[in-house]
Amino acid sequence: xxxxPGADSAPAPTDHHDAPLTTFSSLAVRNYRLFFIGGSISxxxxxxxxxxxxxxxxxxxxxxxxxxxxxxxxxxxMLMFGLYGGVLADRFDKRRLLFxxxxxxxxxxxxxxxxxxxxxxxxYHVYALAFVVGLVTVVDNPTRQTFVADMVGPRLLPxxxxxNSANFHSARLIGPAVAGVLITxxxxxxxxxxxxxxxxxxIVGLLLMRSGELSRPRRAARKKGQLREGLRYVGSRPELxxxxxxxxxxxxxxxxxPVWAIAFTDGVFDAxxxxxxxxxxxxxxxxxxxxxLAARRGSRRMRFTFAAAxxxxxxxxxxxxxxxxxxxxxxxxxxxxxxxxFQVTANxxxxxxxxxxxxxxxxxxxxxxxxGGTPIGAPVVGWVTDHFGxxxxxxxxGAVCLLATAALAxxxxxxxxxxxxxxxxxxxxxVALVPRDPQPLTTTA
Numbered sequence: 001x002x003x004x005p006g007a008d009s010a011p012a013p014t015d016h017h018d019a020p021l022t023t024f025s026s027l028a029v030r031n032y033r034l035f036f037i038g039g040s041i042s043x044x045x046x047x048x049x050x051x052x053x054x055x056x057x058x059x060x061x062x063x064x065x066x067x068x069x070x071x072x073x074x075x076x077x078m079l080m081f082g083l084y085g086g087v088l089a090d091r092f093d094k095r096r097l098l099f100x101x102x103x104x105x106x107x108x109x110x111x112x113x114x115x116x117x118x119x120x121x122x123x124y125h126v127y128a129l130a131f132v133v134g135l136v137t138v139v140d141n142p143t144r145q146t147f148v149a150d151m152v153g154p155r156l157l158p159x160x161x162x163x164n165s166a167n168f169h170s171a172r173l174i175g176p177a178v179a180g181v182l183i184t185x186x187x188x189x190x191x192x193x194x195x196x197x198x199x200x201x202x203i204v205g206l207l208l209m210r211s212g213e214l215s216r217p218r219r220a221a222r223k224k225g226q227l228r229e230g231l232r233y234v235g236s237r238p239e240l241x242x243x244x245x246x247x248x249x250x251x252x253x254x255x256x257x258p259v260w261a262i263a264f265t266d267g268v269f270d271a272x273x274x275x276x277x278x279x280x281x282x283x284x285x286x287x288x289x290x291x292x293l294a295a296r297r298g299s300r301r302m303r304f305t306f307a308a309a310x311x312x313x314x315x316x317x318x319x320x321x322x323x324x325x326x327x328x329x330x331x332x333x334x335x336x337x338x339x340x341x342f343q344v345t346a347n348x349x350x351x352x353x354x355x356x357x358x359x360x361x362x363x364x365x366x367x368x369x370x371x372g373g374t375p376i377g378a379p380v381v382g383w384v385t386d387h388f389g390x391x392x393x394x395x396x397x398g399a400v401c402l403l404a405t406a407a408l409a410x411x412x413x414x415x416x417x418x419x420x421x422x423x424x425x426x427x428x429x430x431v432a433l434v435p436r437d438p439q440p441l442t443t444t445a
Contacts, residue, residue, distance in 0.1 A: 027163070030213065039201075043170075046168075046171065049192055053112075055183055057126055064259055064386050068378035068379045068380075071258060083227045085142045089364065090359070091360075094143045098206055101144075105199055108129050109197075113192030114193075117189035137371070141364070142363045142364035151213075161351070162292070166288050169284045173284045178194075184274065230364075239302065242412050247369055251370035259385060269328070278329060283336035286335060304345055305342060306408070308342035309342045309401065310402060316335065318331060320390075321395070351363060
């Protein structure tokens with residue numbers, strides 16, 4: 001994917017841009033290192049809460065649809081107000097915004113934990129707090145995503161985005177397993193308490209950062225029409241628009257793992273919370289591998305993003321037919337790998353293709369369609385799963401994602417003047433995109 005004219009206009013905050021790029025290059029930047037360490041602690045708590053929250057709703061209702069509604073309520077604010085979060089990220093100091101959002105997320109975790117431990121929790125409490133978390137996330141996500149560029153500069157941005165994802169999904173190896181043990185031993189309320197306390201780590205990291213080592217991109221001035229300005233900006237650039245559309249399809253119909261995993265664990269394989277935690281850990285392992293490979297590869301090419309989306313869709317469809325629990329569990333590794341490769345390459349490519357003063361609004365639109373599609377997709381796939389079975393639900397989600405990937409790839413190929421060529425002759429590339437109207441060869445005397 002093209003880096004875009006604005007990608008190099010923000011100054012790099014350190015002098016690391018001449019060093020060879022390695023998997024962990026961004027950790028040489030002190031501020032990013034603090035950010036990474038704080039995130040690694042809070043991410044474990046976040047995964048603990050995700051598992052405990054899904055299982056709590058399942059225990060309270062026994063319904064896959066209710067789990068889908070909880071997921072939908074957590075992401076509904078992103079769909080409703082996502083672009084406003086991008087405006088705030090472009091307009092205000094990102095570090096100060098992150099102090100507020102991280103503290104707010106910690107308080108919601110503590111509150112849900114106290115309600116659960118006291119025995120007063122009901123499904124409507126979970127719904128309400130999931131919605132509050134979603135409101136905070138509207139601001140937190142674009143601010144946190146674009147703050148990475150302020151810490152490491154444009155050259156290290158793909159690497160840092162990949163490491164952030166590896167960090168988040170490394171916690172998936174620990175958080176779900178710990179949550180499963182806590183749910184079985186003392187109840188899920190303690191998982192919520194641990195999550196609330198874990199947000200003290202990123203707050204301390206933000207306090208220890210050196211302000212002078214952060215780049216200072218020009219902030220967007222307060223004025224009318226900033227949302228429309230961001231939408232026009234994305235709409236005028238195919239390298240931003242069509243990947244964001246693809247992200248919307250994948251986020252809406254493909255990233256509904258909690259709904260399917262609980263249904264398969266309980267309804268198909270008759271397993272318990274520990275097995276559900278194991279599935280999350282295995283998918284997290286695949287996600288870490290995918291993120292680290294993306295960090296080392298540093299690919300920004302749009303076709304690589306589309307290829308990852310196609311592979312993710314195919315693995316979803318294969319997993320839907322798994323005959324035994326251990327087969328389903330093993331398929332979580334390639335599912336996590338392909339999902340994370342897609343997410344990381346799409347995120348980094350879109351940020352680098354955006355001008356710094358527009359980056360908050362662009363990434364908020366990216367997150368809005370990615371996470372905001374869940375309020376539409378989660379109840380739909382939950383309903384399909386309840387009425388037609390987990391296998392049909394997962395298969396249909398993968399099929400929709402694969403069809404959308406193929407259709408949008410053809411749209412982009414047409415815009416770029418390309419066509420699909422299939423050549424089965426020996427020594428030739430079997431499938432390739434080539435110019436639709438190649439120029440005829442000419443000879444000179």
